[in-house]
Amino acid sequence: MVFTTAINFVRARGPDEFWRKRKIFKLSAHFVGRKRNCYSIAIRYVHRALAYATKGRKLRKIDMANLWETRVRAGCEQHNINYDTFREGLVRSDILLNRKTLADLSCWEPYTFKSLTDIAKRRALDDGLAGISSDNKLDGIITKGCLNRNK
Amino acid sequence: MSALKRVQQWATFARVWHIYDASWQNPFKSAELLKKYLMGLHKPIYHPMNDCGDHVIVINSGDIALPGDEWKRRVYFHHTGYPGGATWTLAWELHSKDPTMVLRKAVYNSMDGNLQRRYTMERLHLFPDANVPTNLLKNVSNQIQQLKAKPKRLDHYSENQVKQFPKIFDYPKDYILK
Amino acid sequence: MSLFKPTFSVLRRCVALNVSIRTSESRSIKRWVAPTLKELYRRREKVGPEPEKPRSSYLEWNYEAEVFAFGKRLGEEFDRDILKKALIQKEYANIQEIKAKETGQNLPTITDNYELIPEGDGIISSYVMTELSKKYPEDIAKAVTNYLTSEEMLSYIASHIGLKDLILTNEFPVANSTLCNTFKAVVAALKQSQNLAQAEKFIHDFVLSQLNGKNVYEIWDPKEPYKYLTRLLHQRGIKEIEPRLCNQSASNTVLACFQVGLYSNRELLGIGWGESVHIAKDTAALDAIQRVYKNYTTQLENK
Numbered sequence: 001m002v003f004t005t006a007i008n009f010v011r012a013r014g015p016d017e018f019w020r021k022r023k024i025f026k027l028s029a030h031f032v033g034r035k036r037n038c039y040s041i042a043i044r045y046v047h048r049a050l051a052y053a054t055k056g057r058k059l060r061k062i063d064m065a066n067l068w069e070t071r072v073r074a075g076c077e078q079h080n081i082n083y084d085t086f087r088e089g090l091v092r093s094d095i096l097l098n099r100k101t102l103a104d105l106s107c108w109e110p111y112t113f114k115s116l117t118d119i120a121k122r123r124a125l126d127d128g129l130a131g132i133s134s135d136n137k138l139d140g141i142i143t144k145g146c147l148n149r150n151k
Numbered sequence: 152m153s154a155l156k157r158v159q160q161w162a163t164f165a166r167v168w169h170i171y172d173a174s175w176q177n178p179f180k181s182a183e184l185l186k187k188y189l190m191g192l193h194k195p196i197y198h199p200m201n202d203c204g205d206h207v208i209v210i211n212s213g214d215i216a217l218p219g220d221e222w223k224r225r226v227y228f229h230h231t232g233y234p235g236g237a238t239w240t241l242a243w244e245l246h247s248k249d250p251t252m253v254l255r256k257a258v259y260n261s262m263d264g265n266l267q268r269r270y271t272m273e274r275l276h277l278f279p280d281a282n283v284p285t286n287l288l289k290n291v292s293n294q295i296q297q298l299k300a301k302p303k304r305l306d307h308y309s310e311n312q313v314k315q316f317p318k319i320f321d322y323p324k325d326y327i328l329k
Numbered sequence: 330m331s332l333f334k335p336t337f338s339v340l341r342r343c344v345a346l347n348v349s350i351r352t353s354e355s356r357s358i359k360r361w362v363a364p365t366l367k368e369l370y371r372r373r374e375k376v377g378p379e380p381e382k383p384r385s386s387y388l389e390w391n392y393e394a395e396v397f398a399f400g401k402r403l404g405e406e407f408d409r410d411i412l413k414k415a416l417i418q419k420e421y422a423n424i425q426e427i428k429a430k431e432t433g434q435n436l437p438t439i440t441d442n443y444e445l446i447p448e449g450d451g452i453i454s455s456y457v458m459t460e461l462s463k464k465y466p467e468d469i470a471k472a473v474t475n476y477l478t479s480e481e482m483l484s485y486i487a488s489h490i491g492l493k494d495l496i497l498t499n500e501f502p503v504a505n506s507t508l509c510n511t512f513k514a515v516v517a518a519l520k521q522s523q524n525l526a527q528a529e530k531f532i533h534d535f536v537l538s539q540l541n542g543k544n545v546y547e548i549w550d551p552k553e554p555y556k557y558l559t560r561l562l563h564q565r566g567i568k569e570i571e572p573r574l575c576n577q578s579a580s581n582t583v584l585a586c587f588q589v590g591l592y593s594n595r596e597l598l599g600i601g602w603g604e605s606v607h608i609a610k611d612t613a614a615l616d617a618i619q620r621v622y623k624n625y626t627t628q629l630e631n632k
Contacts, residue, residue: 013360015355015357015358016357016358016359016360016362019357067197067198071196074192074195103195106195153546153547154550154611154612155546155615158602158603158609161586161602161603161604162586162588165578165584165586165602166578166582166584167578168578168579206579286581289580290578290579290580290581292578292579
């Protein structure tokens with residue numbers, strides 16, 4: 001039998017919205033309250049969360065750099081040297097360590113960090129940088145560069 | 152974790168008690184110095200979530216020295232919340248009422264205004280003079296160096312020291328002082 | 330079906346319509362998939378978790394091939410019969426015999442690993458002890474040997490080699506003690522198949538390598554470190570130890586920290602920290618012991 005009218009009652013429905021909504025609920029699983037389970041509320045907060053995540057990637061880099069700088073400042077203070085003088089002294093001695101490495105060294109390798117501050121102090125004194133005066137006892141610190149300069 | 156690693160962790164995060172003599176010091180500059188120790192910014196292991204701040208005992212906070220005519224000019228505003236509850240208190244008035252308040256407010260205002268601030272302020276112990284309870288003094292293991300050396304009064308020098316002090320010039324012998 | 334994981338492709342509708350209705354094709358996930366999966370999940374939860382079954386009850390299990398592959402996988406030449414003997418538990422062998430008697434069949438005598446276990450145990454203990462004694466003093470070597478030859482450790486090694494599927498036992502899941510015993514039996518089987526040297530290499534590769542990344546002083550802990558240290562130093566000729574309080578902070582508070590140093594004749598033996606002076610002294614003693622033993626190998630070489 002051929003039913004020619006039946007075909008007119010067949011409606012094309014869209015894809016199952018379960019799967020589209022599931023993608024959102026996966027991201028909102030750790031939210032609190034209706035934001036977790038109700039789609040029209042969750043979608044707003046999920047979009048916000050994704051936007052925060054995008055912006056946060058840049059902010060994280062800035063925050064980490066600031067934290068490292070704070071730690072290096074603390075380490076410098078322990079060795080009686082100014083942070084800016086320290087960085088300048090290291091750069092002039094061709095020691096191009098970044099804030100992350102310096103922070104890790106100041107926490108975990110105290111003797112290495114002390115030797116870095118010594119190098120920076122020596123260079124700062126030789127070059128006449130503002131942060132160091134010859135009051136600091138720097139006679140014991142001799143670097144290869146300082147010997148060449150004094151020649 | 153072996154016992155040695157455990158105690159190494161304990162020693163790294165141990166809380167240190169510092170003592171600071173605030174006599175003849177500028178409270179606002181002292182505040183910048185003290186807040187570092189209170190927040191733990193003097194430690195290379197610093198992190199805001201680390202709870203690595205130390206205790207600071209400040210003595211002689213009644214003898215602080217404000218610069219210039221700050222004593223007369225600086226006002227502290229307070230509002231009780233009720234209508235007509237605004238008060239403007241001058242620094243010298245506040246100091247006579249409570250000698251520790253000027254320094255306490257200076258430290259409070261020098262910190263970042265986050266939720267940690269109130270808890271960090273709990274670690275600051277201010278005393279108007281040098282009388283500190285002995286149980287607190289027993290904890291102290293470091294002294295923070297003063298920013299400015301305390302000047303000595305002229306009548307506290309011995310006669311010999313005054314006589315031997317090098318003079319740039321002296322009054323002529325026939326000069327009569329009024 | 331025990332490993333039934335419904336995916337979109339498993340459930341296929343049988344299209345058995347005689348009448349052809351032309352519908353537009355949609356490539357997306359069909360509307361019936363989600364409710365079907367939900368229903369299946371509900372039913373699975375209702376029934377409860379699947380009981381764990383041994384690998385031998387699943388498809389594609391060839392015991393002979395697995396036993397052969399076991400040896401090859403480890404790179405060792407095993408005598409097939411001895412290895413099989415090492416993998417059969419005594420209780421299992423007994424039950425097989427009883428079954429055989431009941432049914433009246435005469436099966437060949439099933440040997441078990443009962444004699445191989447103590448032999449293997451001896452080989453492992455003695456080899457580990459000798460190897461560690463080369464590097465560490467007797468106390469530490471003993472403690473570490475106990476740790477390495479403990480039931481927990483050997484059963485861990487055995488299960489990760491693949492013995493869990495090969496062992497023939499009555500119980501399931503295989504008990505730790507059985508795994509441990511079978512490992513010992515396998516070592517003995519290796520020694521019998523080849524020689525003691527090969528078995529020792531095997532123990533070196535599988536048992537001693539568990540020390541990788543581990544600090545020996547986490548395994549060994551002297552009960553009273555200060556007394557131990559005094560005894561140790563007496564042997565080396567140092568009679569007097571002077572403990573001194575080096576540093577302290579926040580001594581009146583809960584977070585007190587004391588630093589104690591142990592000196593003998595103005596020379597530093599060890600430093601330790603602690604919540605109280607007593608704990609700090611103990612940790613200083615531990616540090617001193619570790620410093621003494623750090624040079625142990627060089628001392629042995631110099632001898």
